[in-house]
Amino acid sequence: MGTEGTTARPRPLQSLLPYAYLLPALVVFAVFIFSPLVKSVILSVQGTDILGNPTGFVGFVNYTKLVTDSDFLKVLGVTAAFTVLTVVPSIVIGLALALLLQTRIRLVRFFRTGFALPFAFSVATASVVFQVLYNPASGVLNGILSLVGTGKVDWLTNPDLALWSVSAATVWMQLGYNLLVLSAGLGALPEEVIEAARLDGASGFRLQRSIVLPLLTPQLFFLVVTGTIHSLQSFGQIKILTVGGPENRTTTLVYSIYEQAFANNNSNYGYASAQAMVLLLIVLIVTALQFGVLERRVFYR
Amino acid sequence: MCAAVVAISLGACSGGSSTSGSSAQGAPAADALSKAKGVTTVSFWHAMNGKNATVLTGLVDAFNKAHTGKIVVKATYAGTYDDAITKYKAAIKSKSTPDVIQIYDIGTRFMIDAKQTVPMQEFIDRDKTDVTDLQPNIAGYYSVDNKLYSMPFNTSMPVLYYNKTLFTKAGLDPTKPPATLEEVRTDAEKLAKVNGGPAAYGFGAAIYGWLLEQFIASAGDDYCDSDNGRKGTATKVEFDQPDAVAVVAWWQKMVKDKLAANTGRDTAAAQTAFKSQQVAMLLESTGQVGGFTQAATDGKFELGVANYPKLKASDSGPIIGGASLWIDGAGHADASKEAAWEFVKYLSEPATQATWHTGTGYFPISKAALQQPADVAWRQQYPQFDVAVQQLQNTPLTTHTQGCLMGVMPQARKASEDGIEAALNGTDAQQAMTKAASGLSSLISTYNASAK
Incomplete structure (x- = not known):
């Protein structure tokens, strides 16, 4: 330690080098993340004229409007429901499929590729496919149901069902990615631990539950965190499948921001920015909670 | 030139x-x-x-x-x-x-x-x-x-498209399309499957605010105040007035009695329902005449085009x-x-x-x-298109048929769709339309204050 001052003094250029490497990423972040963020904060305390130009400081008018707007409370409810309905099934089903694909059955590669394929679809493409499936007049799903003899289901026009239908589409889109991550996790499990458990007599469900699952918690935790953020930011499927309807029952926070800022000749950037701040806050709180509560139960080897 | x-x-x-x-x-x-x-x-x-x-x-x-x-x-x-x-x-x-x-x-x-x-x-x-x-x-x-x-x-103008082949199958005269909403219902009762008719539904229309605007105009009512915003700045919408609510309530009952299909807001879905002969009558724009003529040829049915139906027989015509x-x-x-x-x-x-x-x-x-x-x-x-020509020529130009001029008209149309949608899903028609209309008031006043 005593020699540090004399021999290992870094030259100025050398100490700047790491920052130079970071620079491209920082520039992208500054331009596309930080500056819009700062702009949103500023806009959220401004009024907006009919062209979308800020009209000056209005204090917390946009925020008090949020609190008093009953529709906005509904939006938060829809957002929470949508997040739960997409994150939980996409992880549970993804895990089930990943475990099934561990077994040595024929054509396992084919199935793995097949199940992972949704990952390669863009949200827009997948949504259009689901639009064809759900179509109230010529939908494939209703076509199949009519063969069975049951009545038609209003997948997207029934207010009680629409959110479930959009969530199901989202789960399908998310499933491929989750399956890939979990399969990779399963593939990397230490053979000796599994073998030791087998020698101790653990097998079947017991082995999965007590040995495999705890070893897989890092991947599961990762998927819960990224899946939640992803769900909170979902937009394409709602825009394409339901445009937030029926009766605003699929209007999530992100969709509401879009409606206020860009749809139907709206340009209420002030109010939309205030909603965006709420979204930011929710993402921060949820992620912090997940790290605070869930991560304690994650088993890192 | x-x-x-x-x-x-x-x-x-x-x-x-x-x-x-x-x-x-x-x-x-x-x-x-x-x-x-x-x-x-x-x-x-x-x-x-x-x-x-x-x-x-x-x-x-x-x-x-x-x-x-x-x-x-x-x-x-x-x-x-x-x-x-x-x-x-x-x-x-x-x-x-x-x-x-x-x-x-x-x-x-x-x-x-x-x-x-x-x-x-x-x-x-x-x-x-x-x-x-x-x-x-x-x-x-x-x-x-x-x-x-x-x-x-x-x-473009809205018209009533109807499937002449299904009309004949239901025992209706294909040369006599319905002229009023009441007649649309009478015909739909004979056409719909629920009464043993040949079509899944007698009538269909997308939840599209434009259609309601047409009923209000032809009934001789204004959509917004200040004479449809033509004599001054409009300060409120009036799509919760009795005539508009009557149209929505009629529509609601049609859906409830399984005479009309509710295909949601997507106009393409409503068009598909008509083209595939699931609905026998459809409210749509004249802009669809080409597409529907093609669908009629492909699907082997005869296409009919009629004047946009009226709430009361004495009503005038729609907005262009x-x-x-x-x-x-x-x-x-x-x-x-x-x-x-x-x-x-x-x-x-x-x-x-x-x-x-x-x-x-x-x-x-x-x-x-x-x-x-x-x-x-x-x-x-395509003689179907003469219907639109005559409909236009028979519509007098008044502030009602000029249509509402209002800065937040796109938002108003969306709000009316919210109201119609709620009604079709069971909310009382008057209540649904009043809620939708009153929800616009702050938007209108903000716009008007800012547009000065």
């Missing part, structure tokens, strides 16, 4: 008004273009896609060919009407508006309030252009205080909707404005409108277009 050129040179001879040339909202001097050196480019944003875009591109190409070396129009697709107006707002901020933009009818008040464009009337007055050829009902929508702000371009062309003034050179005016005039000529009409099904804004040989021949081939 010759007449237009003559009119411009005449305007130049009489001196024009050179002082107003440099102002953002006045017409430039009539010789602005002839003085300009080289080729003047006109950027043109439109919201036409598919077949309509192909026909429009053909028209633009023809114009460019006729003005080689002088004017070149560059047409760009700006997305749907909603997208186009959103992009236009962004363009105002970045001072990059196009020379000509196509904006939907309900964006009219906003375009006036945005104060970016040169009203058509400025050009018309300067050149003493003869505009008697414009269909008065169509020009009426875009006229405020007797001043034509934008040039109507593509216009669609989109119009606006010439941007603020930040644009005089030569560009003048070239834009040339282009807009060309698009409103009888021959152009006849090509547009026969190519797309949009109603011609020019009376003379209907006399063009190509147009006459086309209507002989």
Whole structure:
């Protein structure tokens, strides 16, 4: 330690080098993340004229409007429901499929590729496919149901069902990615631990539950965190499948921001920015909670 | 085209008004273009896609060919009407508006309030252009205080499409389509499967606010106050008035009794239901006549087109909707404005409108277009389209049929859809429409305060 001052003094250029490497990423972040963020904060305390130009400081008018707007409370409810309905099934089903694909059955590669394929679809493409499936007049799903003899289901026009239908589409889109991550996790499990458990007599469900699952918690935790953020930011499927309807029952926070800022000749950037701040806050709180509560139960080897 | 050129040179001879040339909202001097050196480019944003875009591109190409070396129009697709107006707002901020933009009818008040464009009337007055050829009902929508702000371009009306084959199967007379909502219901009762009829549903319509606007207009009511915003600034919407609620309640009962299909807001879904013969009657725009004729041929059924049904037999007719062309003034050179005016005039000529009409099904804004040989021949081939011609001619021009002029009209349309949707899903019709209408009040007052 005593020699540090004399021999290992870094030259100025050398100490700047790491920052130079970071620079491209920082520039992208500054331009596309930080500056819009700062702009949103500023806009959220401004009024907006009919062209979308800020009209000056209005204090917390946009925020008090949020609190008093009953529709906005509904939006938060829809957002929470949508997040739960997409994150939980996409992880549970993804895990089930990943475990099934561990077994040595024929054509396992084919199935793995097949199940992972949704990952390669863009949200827009997948949504259009689901639009064809759900179509109230010529939908494939209703076509199949009519063969069975049951009545038609209003997948997207029934207010009680629409959110479930959009969530199901989202789960399908998310499933491929989750399956890939979990399969990779399963593939990397230490053979000796599994073998030791087998020698101790653990097998079947017991082995999965007590040995495999705890070893897989890092991947599961990762998927819960990224899946939640992803769900909170979902937009394409709602825009394409339901445009937030029926009766605003699929209007999530992100969709509401879009409606206020860009749809139907709206340009209420002030109010939309205030909603965006709420979204930011929710993402921060949820992620912090997940790290605070869930991560304690994650088993890192 | 010759007449237009003559009119411009005449305007130049009489001196024009050179002082107003440099102002953002006045017409430039009539010789602005002839003085300009080289080729003047006109950027043109439109919201036409598919077949309509192909026909429009053909028209633009023809114009460019006729003005080689002088004017070149560059047409760009700006997305749907909603997208186009959103992009236009962004363009105002970045001072990059196009020379000509196509904006939907309900964006009219906003375009006036945005104060970016040169009203058509400025050009018309300067050149003493003869505009008697414009269909008065169509020009009426875009006229405020007797001043034509934008040039109507593509216009359509709602009509009732019906499946004659299914009518015959249900024991109805296919030459006697229903004229009122009550008759629509009577016929739907015979057509629908629920009563053993040949179609899954008798009637269908997308949850599209435009359709409700038509019922209100033809019933002789205003959609918003201040005489539909024509005598002053509108301060509230009135789609919760008795006639409107009666229409929504009728619709609600049709759905509840399984006589009508609720296919949601997606107009394409409602169209599919009609094309695949699941619904026997459909409310849609005249713009669908081509597509439905094709579907009828493919699906082996006979297509009928009838007047838009009325709430009461004595009602008049619907509003003429669609989109119009606006010439941007603020930040644009005089030569560009003048070239834009040339282009807009060309698009409103009888021959152009006849090509547009026969190519797309949009109603011609020019009376003379209907006399063009190509147009006459086309209507002989598709007699369905004469229904729209007669419907238009039988509709008197009043503030009711002029339609509501209001800055937040796009938001109002969406709100009315929220109301209809809630009603169709079981909420009391009056309650649903009142809630939707009152929800707009703060939006309207914010807009009006900001637009001053």
